[in-house]
Structure formats: C-alpha cells, structure tokens
Amino acid sequence: MSNLEQEKQLLDGLALNDGAVIESIYRDNYPVIQSFILNNNGNSDEARDIFQEAMIVIYEKAVSGNFELNCLLKTYIYSVCRRLWLKRLHQLQRYGSLVENIEETVAVEEDLEIHEKHNTDFILMETAMNKIGEPCKSLLDAYYLQKKNMQEIAADFGYTNADNAKTQKYKCLVRLKKLFFAQYKNGN
Amino acid sequence: MDELLLIETVERYLKGDMTAQEKTFFEEIRKKNPDIDQLVVEHTFLFHELDKQANIKAFKHSLYEVESKLAEEGIISKKQLTGKAKVVFLWKKYKRSIAVAASIAGLVSIVTTASISTYNNKVDNSNIKDLIYEVKKDTDKKIAEFKDSLNQKTSKRNPNPNYRATGFLIDGKGFIVTNAHVVNRLKTIYVENNKGEYFTAQTIYADKNTDLAILKINDTSFKAVYNLPYSINKTNSNLGEQIFTMGYPRNEIVYGEGYLSAKSGNEGDSTAYQLSVSVNPGNSGGPVLNKNGQIIGIITSKNSTADGVVFAAKSKNIYKLLDALKENGDTVSIKLPNNTGLKGLDREQQVKKMEDFVFMVVGN
Numbered sequence: 353m354s355n356l357e358q359e360k361q362l363l364d365g366l367a368l369n370d371g372a373v374i375e376s377i378y379r380d381n382y383p384v385i386q387s388f389i390l391n392n393n394g395n396s397d398e399a400r401d402i403f404q405e406a407m408i409v410i411y412e413k414a415v416s417g418n419f420e421l422n423c424l425l426k427t428y429i430y431s432v433c434r435r436l437w438l439k440r441l442h443q444l445q446r447y448g449s450l451v452e453n454i455e456e457t458v459a460v461e462e463d464l465e466i467h468e469k470h471n472t473d474f475i476l477m478e479t480a481m482n483k484i485g486e487p488c489k490s491l492l493d494a495y496y497l498q499k500k501n502m503q504e505i506a507a508d509f510g511y512t513n514a515d516n517a518k519t520q521k522y523k524c525l526v527r528l529k530k531l532f533f534a535q536y537k538n539g540n
Numbered sequence: 541m542d543e544l545l546l547i548e549t550v551e552r553y554l555k556g557d558m559t560a561q562e563k564t565f566f567e568e569i570r571k572k573n574p575d576i577d578q579l580v581v582e583h584t585f586l587f588h589e590l591d592k593q594a595n596i597k598a599f600k601h602s603l604y605e606v607e608s609k610l611a612e613e614g615i616i617s618k619k620q621l622t623g624k625a626k627v628v629f630l631w632k633k634y635k636r637s638i639a640v641a642a643s644i645a646g647l648v649s650i651v652t653t654a655s656i657s658t659y660n661n662k663v664d665n666s667n668i669k670d671l672i673y674e675v676k677k678d679t680d681k682k683i684a685e686f687k688d689s690l691n692q693k694t695s696k697r698n699p700n701p702n703y704r705a706t707g708f709l710i711d712g713k714g715f716i717v718t719n720a721h722v723v724n725r726l727k728t729i730y731v732e733n734n735k736g737e738y739f740t741a742q743t744i745y746a747d748k749n750t751d752l753a754i755l756k757i758n759d760t761s762f763k764a765v766y767n768l769p770y771s772i773n774k775t776n777s778n779l780g781e782q783i784f785t786m787g788y789p790r791n792e793i794v795y796g797e798g799y800l801s802a803k804s805g806n807e808g809d810s811t812a813y814q815l816s817v818s819v820n821p822g823n824s825g826g827p828v829l830n831k832n833g834q835i836i837g838i839i840t841s842k843n844s845t846a847d848g849v850v851f852a853a854k855s856k857n858i859y860k861l862l863d864a865l866k867e868n869g870d871t872v873s874i875k876l877p878n879n880t881g882l883k884g885l886d887r888e889q890q891v892k893k894m895e896d897f898v899f900m901v902v903g904n
Contacts, residue, residue, distance in 0.1 A: 412596075
C-alpha cells in the first residue's frame with residue numbers, strides 16, 4: 353500500500369474516532385512536536401495541549417470529508433502545531449527566535465481559521481447548554497450528546513414513561529434553541 | 541400546529557424517520573408555509589451543532605485515553621526544568637492548573653490509575669500522584685455487581701467503573717465536592733453512598749487550578765438530606781492541627797488520621813495544605829476535618845516517593861468555586877452547611893455521623 357493510501361486510511365479512521373488510529377498518529381508524531389515545543393520555551397503540558405488541539409483540527413477536517421491531504425500527514429501536523437504554538441507564544445508574550453529543525457511546512461492558516469470558528473460554535477453551544485439549567489441540561493446531554501435512547505433516559509431520570517420524557521426533552525430543546533440563537537446572533 | 545408537535549415532526553423529518561408519504565406531505569407544507577420552512581432550517585442547524593458537539597466530546601475523550609496510555613508507556617514524557625523554563629513556570633503559576641505546575645516541576649499528578657502512575661516511572665522527580673483509583677481487580681467488580689443486585693431500586697449504573705475516588709456533600713440537595721482530576725477522567729459519573737445506593741451525577745463545575753469540582757446528583761431516586769453535621773472552614777488552619785479524613789481507597793469507607801504538616805502545598809502552592817496522613821489511590825476528593833468536625837480541606841494528591849506527604853486543597857476554595865459559579869451566571873443555588881454537630885463528640889461518633897455524607901465517586 354502506498355503511503356498516500358495509508359494516510360487516507362488513517363484519516364478515515366480518525367473521522368470514525370478510532371482509538372487505534374489516534375494512538376498510531378500519536379506514536380508517530382508526538383515526539384517531534386514535543387521536542388519542538390520544549391525547544392521553544394514550552395513545557396510538556398503545553399506540548400500536550402497543542403498536540404491535542406492539532407488532533408482536533410485534523411479530526412474536524414477528516415469529518416468534513418473534503419480533506420485533500422497534499423502533503424504527508426506528518427508535515428501537516430507539524431505545520432499546524434507550529435502555527436498554534438507561535439500563536440500561543442505571542443499571546444503569552446514570550447518572544448524569542450524560533451529554534452527548529454528544518455522541517456517542511458505547509459500553509460495552514462485557512463484551516464486554523466475554520467477551526468477557530470468551530471471552536472467558537474462549540475463554546476456557544478456549551479454555554480447555552482450550561483444556561484438552560486437542570487434537568488434540561490442532563491436530559492439533552494443524555495439524548496443528543498450521549499445518544500441514549502428515550503426509554504433509558506426515562507428510567508434514569510425517573511419519568512414514568514418515555515413519552516413524558518420526550519415531551520420534556522422537546523420543551524428543553526425549545527429553550528436551548530432560544531439561548532443558542534440569541535448568543536449566536538450576538539456573537540457573530 | 542402545536543409547537544412541540546412541530547419540533548417532533550421536524551426532528552423525525554431530519555432524522556429520516558418519516559415514511560415517503562409523510563415526507564412528501566411535510567415538504568408540501570414546508571413549501572407553502574415559510575414559517576415552518578424557517579423552523580426546519582433553524583433546527584437543521586441546531587441539530588448539526590449538537591451533533592458536532594457530541595462528536596468533538598467523544599473525540600476528546602478518546603484523545604485523553606490515548607494520552608494516558610502513552611503516558612504510561614513513557615512516550616508522552618515530562619521534561620525536567622531548565623533555568624529558562626523555571627521563570628516561565630513561576631510566571632505561569634497563577635494561570636495554569638496545579639496539575640500543570642506540578643508536572644512542570646516534574647511532579648506528576650498521582651492518579652493511581654495505572655495509566656497515569658507510570659508517567660512517574662519515566663521521570664526521576666515526577667512523584668506527585670493524584671489519588672484516584674483505577675478499578676482493575678475482579679473482586680471490586682464482583683462486589684459492585686453483588687451490591688447492584690441488592691439494590692435494584694436505585695439507578696442502573698455501569699457495573700464496571702474504571703475509576704474510583706471520593707466526594708462529600710456540601711449541600712443536602714445533592715451537591716458533592718470532589719477533585720477536578722477525577723471528573724476530568726470520567727465520562728459518566730456515579731456516586732455511591734455507604735449504603736451501597738448508586739446515583740447518577742453530573743459535573744457542574746470543575747476548576748483545574750485548585751483541582752476541585754462540584755457534582756450534582758441528578759438522580760430522581762436521591763432524596764435530599766438535611767442538616768449536614770459539619771461546616772466548611774473559611775479560614776486557614778494551623779500547623780500541627782490534628783486532622784482526619786474518610787474516603788474510598790477500598791470498596792468500603794476507610795478512616796485515616798494525621799496532622800497538618802505545612803500551610804502550603806506542593807512548591808509553595810498557597811491554595812493547598814500539606815498533610816501527614818495515610819491515604820491511597822481512591823482517597824482523592826475525600827474531606828479533611830479538624831477535631832471540631834469542620835472541613836478544612838479536600839485530599840488531592842500525594843508525593844509517591846516521600847512518606848506521608850499528602851496535599852489537600854484548602855476548604856475556602858469551595859467558597860471561591862461557588863463565587864465563580866455565580867459569575868458564570870449559573871442559576872444553581874448551593875447553600876453550604878454551617879453546623880457544629882460534630883463538635884465535642886468523640887471521634888467514633890464524629891465518624892459515624894459523618895460517613896453518610898461521604899460518597900464514592902465512580903465512573904468510566
């Protein structure tokens with residue numbers, strides 16, 4: 353199998369949240385990123401944060417389905433981490449010249465902008481979820497995020513039947529929607 | 541059309557649960573009725589966002605799992621401090637979590653989960669451990685299953701929790717304090733009282749800086765309790781003060797006693813105390829009480845190489861947590877207990893009165 357096909361498979365696995373794939377990407381790439389960050393004013397926890405964020409960037413791209421990898425995954429990951437780290441250093445006002453091995457990089461600014469946007473949406477949704485209060489939050493969380501079925505939820509929450517839980521769920525959804533869109537419109 | 545019914549219809553439509561006939565009919569309505577059309581558009585968007593949320597959360601969970609696994613193997617390792625990094629470390633101390641600070645200093649959070657504990661093996665001075673217990677023994681599971689069979693009335697729970705720690709009630713309505721490192725590792729959380737009853741719970745706030753988290757029991761089978769016998773100390777405690785703690789290093793509650801050995805935690809961390817007391821994985825989140833039965837701290841971690849060096853977050857951080865919660869605009873109202881019901885009692889009585897309010901926190 354060619355490298356390209358292999359990497360395509362990795363991305364497909366990633367989109368499916370396949371633990372083995374995540375692990376192999378970590379194994380192949382983490383050490384390089386860690387040493388890059390450690391060499392540039394960072395510590396290993398920051399390395400982990402950055403790597404995690406890069407993984408999410410790739411995951412989002414893989415899920416979106418139009419991830420045309422024009423370079424090695426390794427190069428892509430390095431480029432994303434490098435960009436993210438430079439940004440973090442800038443925020444922390446830790447300046448200094450970059451020490452790095454001569455690694456090839458590709459332009460990732462556009463991808464990171466999209467990621468930023470996703471991130472904002474994620475936070476908006478989370479804030480809205482936190483604001484609807486209990487038991488709405490748990491109810492929606494159980495149904496939409498943990499994907500439990502209505503019978504299970506009814507039993508867990510103590511509703512007498514699934515229909516009542518369902519009615520309650522829709523009421524909660526209406527509230528969530530209001531909160532979410534109120535913020536969404538303000539924020540954007 | 542009734543709004544709820546309408547939403548239900550939209551949801552079925554988006555999920556593809558409709559029959560072909562229904563679908564044609566519904567699409568006809570959409571075309572004719574711009575309001576309904578708009579509603580469908582909004583809901584599509586909302587569901588899409590919710591889906592993304594679910595996926596990202598699941599993905600993050602996988603990342604954590606992989607990380608802990610690799611940390612165990614030493615692939616994700618810790619570096620020792622260099623001079624430069626130390627300045628950074630000091631500078632950052634106010635911003636970053638103790639966990640981070642601890643690990644920079646080479647002190648690894650001591651989760652005794654097999655996963656995290658081996659961080660430590662790799663690095664010479666990574667010797668601070670969180671005290672969360674990873675359930676791996678069959679016996680634990682069997683006991684849990686057996687307890688389950690005895691308690692069919694209470695919530696169903698996953699019979700195979702991966703982690704175990706401790707928490708205690710700060711409000712009888714079902715608010716429990718435990719460690720942030722505990723809840724961060726758990727996707728689903730259950731708490732169990734000393735009678736073996738399980739309740740589902742949910743994190744409502746977690747603060748990495750002080751390593752504290754607040755859980756809310758959201759189980760309808762949970763009955764609110766009144767008059768928690770203790771209070772939560774707002775002031776600093778004194779060096780040498782006698783303390784005791786209770787927690788779940790085993791599948792049953794274990795008592796331990798000791799004294800306050802320093803007024804600051806690891807690396808001079810002023811939000812914590814150092815204690816000399818015997819604790820083990822699973823004690824994370826356990827209350828630390830003084831002789832008057834006031835809660836003065838919450839067990840967070842220990843130094844795995846030095847004997848009896850245990851760290852506990854100061855209890856006044858709980859007040860700060862509640863303030864932060866309020867600032868977040870959260871509507872939950874938590875009333876901290878302020879009773880002196882344990883004062884003057886002998887220790888056995890104190891423990892007996894206390895143990896009903898100390899919970900096992902489990903999950904995976």
